Amino acid sequence: MDSQNKNLDALIDERVARLPESVIDAIESIGIEERLQRISKNHNLHLDKWAILEGEIMLTLLGITDPDDLTEQIAKKVGVEMTQAQLLVNDIAEAVFTPIREKMQSNTASEKSTQPASKSAPSDTTAYRAGENSMHRKDVGEDPYRESIE
Numbered sequence: 001m002d003s004q005n006k007n008l009d010a011l012i013d014e015r016v017a018r019l020p021e022s023v024i025d026a027i028e029s030i031g032i033e034e035r036l037q038r039i040s041k042n043h044n045l046h047l048d049k050w051a052i053l054e055g056e057i058m059l060t061l062l063g064i065t066d067p068d069d070l071t072e073q074i075a076k077k078v079g080v081e082m083t084q085a086q087l088l089v090n091d092i093a094e095a096v097f098t099p100i101r102e103k104m105q106s107n108t109a110s111e112k113s114t115q116p117a118s119k120s121a122p123s124d125t126t127a128y129r130a131g132e133n134s135m136h137r138k139d140v141g142e143d144p145y146r147e148s149i150e
Contacts, residue, residue: 008064015062026103027061035095043088049078057092061100 016024036057040050056073059065065073070092075085 011064012059012062015064019062022104022107026100026107029103030096030099032057032096036092039088039091039095042091043080043084045078045080049080052078053088057096 033054036054037050040053045053053074056065056070056077060067060070071082071085071089074080074088075082078085078088080088
């Protein structure tokens with residue numbers, strides 16, 4: 001294995017380690033491999049090209065490849081024309097990226113709905129303090145009932 005592949009493997013390992021659990025769950029829950037196999041079959045890609053395509057998608061999911069460059073990368077690395085690469089990207093967006101985004105959004109929404117509302121104690125900078133005369137406060141910026149003279 002050459003040093004470029006070692007560097008890429010190290011970068012992939014680092015990116016995967018930094019992924020939030022919700023992102024990993026979303027990626028694993030949609031069955032990317034099966035979806036990409038279906039896309040490859042629909043576009044008559046051989047196994048070797050499908051493996052390269054899957055690698056490019058994973059690099060994009062990890063933020064290593066810019067999504068804006070995905071069509072060009074697929075055309076170059078998979079060895080297809082730009083028009084077919086664009087069709088592949090469209091199918092991949094629909095079958096992979098959109099479901100992951102939706103899963104992450106639903107996970108975020110369900111996390112927010114299950115978290116109890118937190119009550120925070122007033123901070124030391126709060127304009128209102130119980131028992132304190134408002135005429136003696138210097139900072140009235142947070143006091144909705146009193147405007148600053150300045």
